[in-house]
Amino acid sequence: MPADAAYRAVRDELRPDVPPQLNLATFITTGMEPEAERLMAEFLYSNTVDGVQPLRTTDLAQRCVAALAELWHAPDPDSAVGTSTGGSSEACMLAGLAMLMRWRSRARGSGERPNLVMSAAVHVCWSKFCAYWDVEARQIPVAEGGFGIDPHTAAELCDTNTIGVVTVLGTTFDGSYEPVQQVCAALDQRRARDGVDVPVHVDAASGGLVAPFLDPALVWDFRLSRVDSINTSGHKYGLVAPGLGWLVWRDPSVVPVELGFSIDYTGGRLSTQTLTFTQPAAPIVAQYYQFLRLGAEGYRAIMQRCRDLARALAAHLNQFHDLRVISSGDDLPVVAFTTGDHASFTVTELADRLRQRGWLVPAYTLPPNQTNVTVARLVCRNDLSDILARRLADDITNAVTALRAYHGASRPRQRCDVLPRGSEAAPMLDEGGD
Incomplete structure (x- = not known):
């Protein structure tokens, strides 16, 4: 097989259907300078x-x-x-x-x-x-x-x-x-x-x-x-x-x-x-x-930006009565959430809706003693830009609205401003764009 044909064959086998930046399941770095x-x-x-x-x-x-x-x-x-x-x-x-x-x-x-x-x-x-x-x-x-x-x-x-x-x-x-x-x-x-x-x-x-x-x-x-x-x-x-x-x-x-x-x-x-x-x-x-x-100051700025995004996304999720936030990015820049007691849909259904929009959001059960609770997790990494975070917030809003309607529990649409416009800090490793 010619080298270019072998290259295309392997690449086609492994071509991801989710861009790495939209994979919110992984803690692994998905972009470097x-x-x-x-x-x-x-x-x-x-x-x-x-x-x-x-x-x-x-x-x-x-x-x-x-x-x-x-x-x-x-x-x-x-x-x-x-x-x-x-x-x-x-x-x-x-x-x-x-x-x-x-x-x-x-x-x-x-x-x-x-x-x-x-x-x-x-x-x-x-x-x-x-x-x-x-x-x-x-x-x-x-x-x-x-x-x-x-x-x-x-x-x-x-x-x-x-x-x-x-x-x-x-x-x-x-x-x-x-x-x-x-x-x-x-x-x-x-x-x-x-x-x-x-x-x-x-x-x-x-x-x-x-x-x-x-x-x-x-x-x-x-x-x-x-x-x-x-x-x-x-x-x-x-x-x-x-x-x-x-x-x-x-x-x-x-x-x-x-x-x-x-x-x-x-x-x-x-x-x-x-x-x-x-x-x-x-x-x-x-x-x-x-x-x-980066040095210490560079790492500090990057981690702070990741935490700020996690907290902003957690605040957005807290607007929905259907959802219950478990962690808000106060430790790792990670948001974990589940559905409330009176939600008309499950967190797995929400993750499936987000999957249709290109986001990979894991839904899993908690450790022993709490295995009856299923949560979803958003890992905020450095390559999650402010623009992508706003898009994620919009997609969450639309998914919740669609699921409410599907289950016959339509309610007013929530706002989806994750960050105040114009206030975002540029990521330290964002010189090549988002």
């Missing part, structure tokens, strides 16, 4: 474990680790141990393995089974970790009306075989931050009471590059001595194309020696803690570009 894309293309064939690579991507990765360690208030950012990964799922697996190895060194020969404490709102990768490494998953059902871990319950579920407690900074269900500081305080009380001493990992896949810029007073990171490790996704609010994750440990003392391997058969001496070996360097190069390009 041309310069960042060019860098990724130039280093498409570079491997992070190639010891003779002229541009030492391992050095760039370590600079990114140090930047994250400083952002997350590590005691000594320059000596913090961390690694790039293929995504947050691999980073979580590594963090879990580190906790498991440290527990094994303490409980060697005991014959006991380790356990991991977390809420039912964690990402599925934590269930995978427990299944793959035979760790008992002690999941706490979320409380009625809440979506995060209960600190007291988490502390009481721990015992001498608990390898750690997982907290989430930005759940996929509604974007809310779990109370990391309160969990650590409850664990401190537990240690004082009976000596059970358990570390905490923060799964900050999305919030790790949002909270430091928008909520600097929120204490969730290495300022808490019980937090041993934190992960985030470079390909989410790190603003890098997939796939890239980061894992940072507090300091070398919490990283088991067995987790690291040193090799020299790639042309140079290399130490690695990753689960995989070959890893593309292009996403790391793009992450370093974004850190250089």
Whole structure:
């Protein structure tokens, strides 16, 4: 087959029926500046474990680790141990393995089974970790009306075989931050009471590059001595194309020696803690570009704009008596909503109507204890322009009006001004247009 024919065949197979900017289901970055894309293309064939690579991507990765360690208030950012990964799922697996190895060194020969404490709102990768490494998953059902871990319950579920407690900074269900500081305080009380001493990992896949810029007073990171490790996704609010994750440990003392391997058969001496070996360097190069390009102020402006859009969309949804907003973008720039008790239609029907207008809006059930509630979620990313947000608001209004009429419950049309005209701030990465 000629190359152009093969290209067209593959492209036609994969041509999306929803433009990436209208996919409100994903947290993944769907657009970067041309310069960042060019860098990724130039280093498409570079491997992070190639010891003779002229541009030492391992050095760039370590600079990114140090930047994250400083952002997350590590005691000594320059000596913090961390690694790039293929995504947050691999980073979580590594963090879990580190906790498991440290527990094994303490409980060697005991014959006991380790356990991991977390809420039912964690990402599925934590269930995978427990299944793959035979760790008992002690999941706490979320409380009625809440979506995060209960600190007291988490502390009481721990015992001498608990390898750690997982907290989430930005759940996929509604974007809310779990109370990391309160969990650590409850664990401190537990240690004082009976000596059970358990570390905490923060799964900050999305919030790790949002909270430091928008909520600097929120204490969730290495300022808490019980937090041993934190992960985030470079390909989410790190603003890098997939796939890239980061894992940072507090300091070398919490990283088991067995987790690291040193090799020299790639042309140079290399130490690695990753689960995989070959890893593309292009996403790391793009992450370093974004850190250089934007700096702290650039990231802060982008995240603030995303949060402002989320809050504006939540305010628009609140105009409808049929809808009930669950999260308004006050943590992650995410809006989750469902239908009210007296609505004539379901949130799934609304999502289907929006799908007809080109929007991909997920509808899903909440975690255990609230599985009878179906919600829809709008993830506000940097490429959701103000114009697109107004279009989304108009389409929501029209969909609600049509569904009311279809179910025989027609009511007056609501206004759909998401933002005051002329007040919008330009996105930091919008130089190439929407």
